[in-house]
Amino acid sequence: xAENSCFTLKIITPDRxxxxxxxxxxxxNTSEGEIGVLPGHLPMTVIVKPGVLTITEPEGEKQAxxxxxxxxxxxxxxxxxxxxIEWPEEIDEARAEAARDRARERIHEHAxxxxxARAEAALLRAMARIQVLK
Amino acid sequence: xxSMRDIKRRKGSIQSTQQITKAMKxxxxxKLQRARANAEHSKAYFxxxxxxxxxxLVRVGNLQHRYLQPASSDKKAVIVISSNRGLAGGYNxxxxxxxxxxxxxxxxxxxxxxAGRKGRDAFVREGYEVRMDRSDIIKEPSYPDAMALCSELxxxxxxxxxGEIYLAYTAFRNTxxxxxxxxxxxxxEKKALPDHAxxxxxxxxxxxxxxxxxxxxxxKYVASLIYGGLVEAxxxxxxxxxQAMDSATSNAEEMIxxxxxxYNRARQGSITQExxxxxxxxxxxx
Numbered sequence: 001x002a003e004n005s006c007f008t009l010k011i012i013t014p015d016r017x018x019x020x021x022x023x024x025x026x027x028x029n030t031s032e033g034e035i036g037v038l039p040g041h042l043p044m045t046v047i048v049k050p051g052v053l054t055i056t057e058p059e060g061e062k063q064a065x066x067x068x069x070x071x072x073x074x075x076x077x078x079x080x081x082x083x084x085i086e087w088p089e090e091i092d093e094a095r096a097e098a099a100r101d102r103a104r105e106r107i108h109e110h111a112x113x114x115x116x117a118r119a120e121a122a123l124l125r126a127m128a129r130i131q132v133l134k
Numbered sequence: 135x136x137s138m139r140d141i142k143r144r145k146g147s148i149q150s151t152q153q154i155t156k157a158m159k160x161x162x163x164x165k166l167q168r169a170r171a172n173a174e175h176s177k178a179y180f181x182x183x184x185x186x187x188x189x190x191l192v193r194v195g196n197l198q199h200r201y202l203q204p205a206s207s208d209k210k211a212v213i214v215i216s217s218n219r220g221l222a223g224g225y226n227x228x229x230x231x232x233x234x235x236x237x238x239x240x241x242x243x244x245x246x247x248x249a250g251r252k253g254r255d256a257f258v259r260e261g262y263e264v265r266m267d268r269s270d271i272i273k274e275p276s277y278p279d280a281m282a283l284c285s286e287l288x289x290x291x292x293x294x295x296x297g298e299i300y301l302a303y304t305a306f307r308n309t310x311x312x313x314x315x316x317x318x319x320x321x322x323e324k325k326a327l328p329d330h331a332x333x334x335x336x337x338x339x340x341x342x343x344x345x346x347x348x349x350x351x352x353x354k355y356v357a358s359l360i361y362g363g364l365v366e367a368x369x370x371x372x373x374x375x376x377q378a379m380d381s382a383t384s385n386a387e388e389m390i391x392x393x394x395x396x397y398n399r400a401r402q403g404s405i406t407q408e409x410x411x412x413x414x415x416x417x418x419x420x
Contacts, residue, residue, distance in 0.1 A: 012179045014277040014361055015172065031350070044339045045190065047350045070351060072186050081182055083277065083354065 100126035152386035216253025275364035
């Protein structure tokens, strides 16, 4: 039974293999909402929304800020093709906070010519970064 | 016969050229190692991306989508990745030839998106329309740069300005083999992957609708191919330059040994001549 409680998780970015290992569960945000994937999941492809990625390993939990990409889920393997992903150590908190405030202000003002979708995406990214640090 | 002084001067100038080519070879060897490591790191991502996109396309078979249909315009956008600096053997001219000699392509229906000054200059000379010049991005290929270039191309594609998008870059096989390659980016073509053929097809589900998934994934797919092209081209450029400088160095070596021989012969000749003159002079006095 022990073998079946884990699946292989691979997180790949354009310039490195970010994570590779056995995990019991992985949780993240998708375009349709938050999901948690356990071993034996139905084959599925989902698109990532900025948020916190939580990896539950047999030894404990790990978190990272996942911003963009997509995920291929197979019963025994989950592959995350991430365009942008960061470990908490790699995040600059002050910068993330500044970005969040800036994005909020832009959305609040709602000035002409503001790219709202872009401002919202920036806000989501900044929030994910800050959340991971906490 | 050239005088001793001329030969000596010539030899000196070749020697200093050789020093330069040797140094350039060492520099590009180091750069090649770094670029190759980069290319290898990113390979996993592209293989995965390629497989995923293919499995999606196989599944959605008959879906009508603008990224899968040839657009109405017959203009072809070609991203040409060359280098900013020369002295890399045939690296730049091969990639230019690949595009200019492509059957059915001519100055009227090809738009160049240049990444690399040497390639851009060559196309300007040939009279092609260079739509955009992003020569700054090849120095250190980064994913955000590839995304920016990609979104610009997709905008033009969506607006109907261009009907097809190609990528011309030099694929890096190994240190000595670099192959100029032309890759069709859009519209995406379905092709059976040879190494995928034996694998039982897994029926993939999508949380969102098929169309939305395609809309999201194809730009990522195109951006990752562009990035992959940039990274591989950087490795190939340094490989090509290393080879070119290596042969330049050994050519200089050859010339130097040839000139050394000539110099020694000229020196020996002048000594013999002097001796003959002295002896003749001494005999005339006695």
